[in-house]
Amino acid sequence: MKKVLYRHLFSKVLGLSLLLSSTSFYAQEATEAAAEPTTEVAADAAGGDAVKGKQLFNQNCAACHALDRKMTGPALANVETRLADDEGLDKEWIYAWVKNSPGVISSGDAYASKIYSEYNQAAMTPFPTLSNQDIDDILAYTAAPPATPAATPAAAGGAAATTGASSGISNELILGALALIFGLLVLMLFLVNKTLKRIAEANGVVLEQEREKRMPIWKAFIKNQFLVLVTVIFLLLSGAYFAYGYLMQVGVDQGYAPVQPIHFSHKIHAGDNKVECKYCHSSARVSKTSGIPSLNVCMNCHKSIYQYAGNPEGPSAEDLAAGHTNDFYTGEIKKLYKAVGWDEENQSYTGETQPVEWVRIHNLPDFAYFNHSQHVSVAGVECQTCHGPVEEMEIVEQFAPLTMGWCINCHRETNVKMEGNEYYEAIHEELSKKYGVEELTAAMMGGLECGKCHY
Structure with missing residues (x-):
């Protein structure tokens, strides 16, 4: 009798249908990905460049000023227009104030004296190195901040939806049609398989040769006493080895990296900004323990740094994958403010503090002394x-x-x-x-x- 191994035909046809479906799907994805959002940056009509002004603002002004809120100094959004309309001050006054604010105050200028008194009699740091064009650029930025070039996920999704709609056929409809075609192919192949079986049986064709009966492997193993003895010895030694390895790891937490209630990036602080370890952990120099820095140490800087500007080149792919965007870090700063009781709007402490339950990482047993x-x-x-290299760690872990x-x-x-x-x-x-x-x-x-x- 003739043997018919028709099952291989079924597998090949099914694989081909899967390949065609996948190819169609990824071709559609590639078409959708071809459209990319574009950005447009415009310069200020008064001669200032808002893009350059943003960079200058972040370098020279952002430590004490924000656009939309009062900080160490007043908010600077539309400052040129507000000074002209409310105080009658022109751009020449702004040039003089930025380059030599103590000189303007000592000259008896009314508005300069008012600002000096309002902000705790602390004169603004003079910037004589800034040219008039640099100040024009900063004023252009404060008048109309340039739009962020990176598209948000929502905007990207909207663009994709618009692209799909403009083609006349929605992505959901295309995927539904492909799924229906795939289902019909599977049903058709199932019916063909069933029909071929009936035809083969009707013509007396042997579909599959019955396997020759053999002794089960476990019975052959049991009859070989030497093999059983060697296997038992091997299992005993292996069990002892793994038990010893497990017991030796009890209490060893190398690589332990818990999630903290407030995300603190040592990579940003100790790495990018070169903050010395002992600035925060000052007790390490004089005490047995390194200590957890109090929140007032954090506020020494974050009283003025209320948001994370990020890397000028943009977040890395690793940071994006972990969700560590500029907004994420800014949100963690807000958690700090809530814990320490800091009112951003009024630039004062409310007295309503909340303890931060930090999770300890390095923990020696009580019978071990370390100073x-x-x-x-x-x-x-x-x-x-x-x-270890804490300056490279986004999340600190036990290195040793x-x-x-x-x-x-x-x-x-x-x-x-x-x-x-x-x-x-x-x-x-x-x-x-x-x-x-x-x-x-x-x-x-x-x-x-x-x-x-x-x-």
Whole structure:
């Protein structure tokens, strides 16, 4: 009798139909993606360039001024028009004020004295390096800020919908038609398969040869005693190995990176803005613990920095994937204001504070003693030695295992810093004679004694 392996035909036809459907779908996607939004930037009619003005504003003015709210200084939206209409001041007065505000105040100018008194008698920082054209550019920006070139997701979706509508056929209708065609193909192939089976059986064709019966593999395995013995020994050794590895990881949280109630980017603060670690963690120099900085330390800067301007080149693909946009960071600053009780509009504290429940990352057991000041101030150990490249971390994680073996290896390999360290001079002299070496490690000075870390 003749064997008919018609099932392969079914698989091939089904695969071809899937390929055709996928090709049609991605061709439609490529057509939709071909349209890209465009942006347009216009310059100010008075001769100033609003785009350049935005850059100058962010570099020189944004620390104390905003366009739409009062900060350390007044809001600057439409400042040229407001000064001309309300105070009768022309652009020459603005030039003089920006370049030498203390001089304008000392001249007895009425409006300058009014501003000086209103803002706690703190004169604005003079900017003599700004040219008249630079000031014109800034005024153009305050009069009509340029639109953000990046399209929002909603705008992008609207553009895609408009493109689909302009073609005359909606995307949903095309996808529905493709799904219907695919369903009909599957139904047709099923009916063809069933018909071929009936024809083959009617003509006495053997569709599939019955497999020769064999002994089950598990029965053959049980009859071979040597193989059973080797397998049992292998499983016992493997189980012991994995059990030992698991137990040795108990209490080791390397890579632990919890989500904090307020997102704090060390990459932006310590990396992009070069804020020193010990500016926030000041107690690391004089105390056993590094300490969690209080919110008033954050407000030293964020009293004036109320929004995140971001990288001039735009957020990276990694940041976009994680949702770390400029608006995201600005929202985290608002959480800080809410916790510390800061009123942005009135530039004052309300007294209504909320504690921030930070999640601890590095946590040594109670029987282990570690002193930050001894390592940071006396030994001169850099923060990155234990905490890793925090200036590159968006979310801080536990970089080192913090196990006893890790600490002991550091004591064995790290030379004690002697330069400018009078505390160790006498000890260094005596121990150098004892060990006959020029460089001393922490281990040579008792860094491996149990009582140093356990008490």
